[in-house]
Amino acid sequence: MPKSVKISLLALSVLLVLGLFLGVNAHGVREVSAQAQEPGAYRQINVYGEVLQHVQNDYVVDPNMQSVTNGALRGLLESLDADSSYLTAAEYKAYKTSGGGKAQVGINISKRYGYATVVSVVPGSPADKADLSDGDIIEAVAGQDTRDLSLAVIKLMLEGAPGSELKLAVIRPRKADPDTISLTRVVVQQPNATQTMYENQSIVDLQPGVLDHEHVSAVERQLKASDKGGTKKVLLDLRDVSAGDMAEGVRLANLFLKSGTILTLEGQKFPKQTFTAEAGKAVNTTSPLVVLVNHGTVGAAEVVAAAIADNKRGDLVGEKTFGEGAQQKTFEMADGSALILSVAKYKSPAGKALEDEGVTPGTVVASAAPDAGDDEAAPTPTTNDTATRNAPKAPKPRTDRTDDQLNKALAMLKAKAA
Numbered sequence: 001m002p003k004s005v006k007i008s009l010l011a012l013s014v015l016l017v018l019g020l021f022l023g024v025n026a027h028g029v030r031e032v033s034a035q036a037q038e039p040g041a042y043r044q045i046n047v048y049g050e051v052l053q054h055v056q057n058d059y060v061v062d063p064n065m066q067s068v069t070n071g072a073l074r075g076l077l078e079s080l081d082a083d084s085s086y087l088t089a090a091e092y093k094a095y096k097t098s099g100g101g102k103a104q105v106g107i108n109i110s111k112r113y114g115y116a117t118v119v120s121v122v123p124g125s126p127a128d129k130a131d132l133s134d135g136d137i138i139e140a141v142a143g144q145d146t147r148d149l150s151l152a153v154i155k156l157m158l159e160g161a162p163g164s165e166l167k168l169a170v171i172r173p174r175k176a177d178p179d180t181i182s183l184t185r186v187v188v189q190q191p192n193a194t195q196t197m198y199e200n201q202s203i204v205d206l207q208p209g210v211l212d213h214e215h216v217s218a219v220e221r222q223l224k225a226s227d228k229g230g231t232k233k234v235l236l237d238l239r240d241v242s243a244g245d246m247a248e249g250v251r252l253a254n255l256f257l258k259s260g261t262i263l264t265l266e267g268q269k270f271p272k273q274t275f276t277a278e279a280g281k282a283v284n285t286t287s288p289l290v291v292l293v294n295h296g297t298v299g300a301a302e303v304v305a306a307a308i309a310d311n312k313r314g315d316l317v318g319e320k321t322f323g324e325g326a327q328q329k330t331f332e333m334a335d336g337s338a339l340i341l342s343v344a345k346y347k348s349p350a351g352k353a354l355e356d357e358g359v360t361p362g363t364v365v366a367s368a369a370p371d372a373g374d375d376e377a378a379p380t381p382t383t384n385d386t387a388t389r390n391a392p393k394a395p396k397p398r399t400d401r402t403d404d405q406l407n408k409a410l411a412m413l414k415a416k417a418a
Contacts (some may be wrong), residue, residue: 048072052065052068052069055068070086070088071148073086073337074086074148074150077150077339077340077341078111078114078150078151080341080342081326081342081355082110082111082112082151082324083110083151083324083326083328083340083342083355084328084339084340084341084342085150085151085152085153085339085340086150086337086338086339086340087150087152087153087337087338087339087340088337089335089336089337091150091152091153091156091337092332092336092337092338093336094156095152095153095156095338098156098159102159102160102161102185103159103160103161103162103163103164103185103186103187103188104125104158104159104160104185104186104187104188105125105126105127105158105166105183105184105185105186105188106121106122106124106125106126106127106128106186106188107119107120107121107122107125107127107132107158108120108121108122108242108243108296108298109138109151109154109155109158110151110298110322110324111146111151111154112137113137114146114147115137115138115139115146115147115171116137116138116141116146116149116151116154117135117136117137117138118132118133118134118135118136118137118138119134119242119295119296119298119322119324120134120240120241120242120243120296120298121133121134121240122188122189122190122191123191124189124191125186125188126183126184126185126186127183130181130183132170132181134240134294134295134296135173135295136170136171136172136173137170137171137172138154138168138169138170139169139170139171139178140168140169140178141154141157141158141166141167141168142157142166142167143167144157150340152340159185160185161185162185162186162187163184163185163186164184164185165182165183165184165185166182166183166184166185167180167181167182167183168180168181168183169181190209190210190215190243191207191209191210192209192215192218193206193207193208193209193210193214193215193216193218193219193222194207194209195207195222195226197231198235198410199233199410199413199414201229201230201231202230202231202232202233202418203231203232203233203234203235203410203413203414204222204223204226204231204233204234204235205235205237205406206219206222206223206234206235206236206237207237208236208237208238208241208252209241210241210243210244211241211243211244211245211248211249211252211299211300211301211304212243212244212245212248213248215244215248216248216251216252219252219255220255220283223255223283223284224283227283227284227287231287232287232288232418233287233288233289233413233416233418234256234284234287234288234289234290234314235289235290235291235292235409235410235413236256236289236290236291236292236304236308236314237291237292237406238291238292238293238297238301238304238305239292239293239294239296239297239318239405240294240296240297241296241297241298241300241301242296242297242298242299242301242322244299244300244301245300246263246299246300246303246325246346248300249263249299249300249301249302249303249304250262250263250275250303250307251281252300252304253277253303253304253307253308254277254278254281254282255281255282255283255284256282256283256284256285256289256308256313256314257277257282257285257307257308257311257313258277258279258282258285259276259277259279260276260277260307260311260349261274261275261276261277261307261310261311261349262275262276262277262303262307262349263275263303263306263307263346263347263348263349264346264347264349264351265327265344265345265346265347266344266345266347267327267342267343267344267345268343269343270327270343270344277307277311285313287418288314288413288416288417288418289308289313289314289315290314290315290316290317290409290412290413291304291305291308291309291314291315291316291317291361292316292317292318292405292406292409293305293316293317293318293319293320293321293359293361294318294319294321294367294405295319295320295321295322295367296322297318297321297322297359298321298322298324299324299325299354301321302321302322302323302324302325302354302358302359303325303346303348303354305321305359305361306348306349306350306352306354306359307348307349309348309359309361309362310348310349310350311349315361315362315363315412316359316360316361316362316363317361317362317363317365317405317408317409317412318361318363318364318365318367318405319361319364319365319366319367319405320358320359320360320361320364321354321358321359321360322358323354323355323356323357323358324354324355325345325346325353325354325355326342326343326344326345326346326355327342327343327344327345327346328340328341328342328343329341329343342355363408363412365404365405365408366404367404367405368402368403368404368405
């Protein structure tokens with residue numbers, strides 16, 4: 001087949017794919033050439049066609065144009081946000097049949113700077129035992145560069161059969177060369193919702209771990225029990241809470257708010273939804289409250305932090321949160337491929353999109369360095385608290401190094417009148 005014909009067919013294929021992505025109907029497809037002369041997205045189709053032609057004719061070797069097109073479409077989606085993905089037909093087939101619930105290594109990831117990035121690590125998991133932490137860059141999974149993989153595909157690759165091996169190339173902060181790490185997949189158990197008492201049980205430190213129905217219900221029970229027991233002040237620790245769903249984030253925020261906006265959801269074609277606090281679902285709306293957040297505070301936990309801060313219900317201490325909060329929709333393409341596209345974004349009561357801005361605490365305190373700290377500088381919890389003594393212990397407790405964020409939060413609560 002003549003090269004010019006091949007180029008024409010390829011350009012036509014790209015036009016059809018982009019036409020589907022842009023929502024072009026049958027009438028619109030017939031008018032693409034006219035619309036391409038106008039300002040806006042359609043004009044870029046001609047530019048893309050020209051780029052393809054140069055790649056085909058002038059690149060140093062004869063390129064694999066299917067790979068070029070797949071990469072271009074993946075880049076198109078990832079340029080929007082980390083959660084939007086393009087999946088080839090083979091990838092989408094695997095995505096649909098995965099079912100979830102397989103063994104993993106205990107890391108929650110997103111994409112930043114083109115690479116997969118560790119958002120948080122489940123305590124006691126294989127990743128935790130290998131000293132992976134938030135901010136680590138996963139350069140490769142099973143030998144494949146994460147720059148060339150969509151987020152949805154990377155998450156699939158992290159899963160596997162219990163006992164199977166997973167190899168990662170990890171770039172850690174302040175270290176140029178990647179470490180090659182071999183981890184064994186297990187069925188990861190999420191941490192329980194726990195609590196710790198301070199200052200003669202006048203301060204209760206609630207640590208949900210995960211924002212699902214079970215864990216939020218546990219926090220609700222703990223909050224009610226501590227209120228009856230005379231606890232006057234509340235510390236809500238949302239650091240490294242990256243798993244959970246938005247509805248449970250709204251429910252947790254409502255425990256501390258009797259009125260006001262908690263969250264809004266809105267998109268270009270998505271009708272605005274407003275989630276407000278209901279007085280009947282509130283548990284504690286008056287006790288002094290401080291919320292701890294860090295870079296591993298993601299999604300539903302960011303909803304809670306933003307709602308409490310914007311409604312002036314409590315103070316935020318720690319670091320700027322990760323910044324994730326969008327609703328996705330899957331669009332299936334005619335060739336079996338698919339788009340996972342963000343169609344609406346969650347916004348704080350003040351109108352800030354969580355996906356774009358995250359949540360910045362009023363009192364910024366950096367996390368402790370990995371090699372910093374001593375046990376004596378850590379806060380000492382009340383030892384006669386039954387719930388605390390019986391709570392499952394993480395392999396690496398918070399008191400193994402100086403916790404400046406916790407210390408600052410406790411100091412702020414001590415200074416507040418009950």
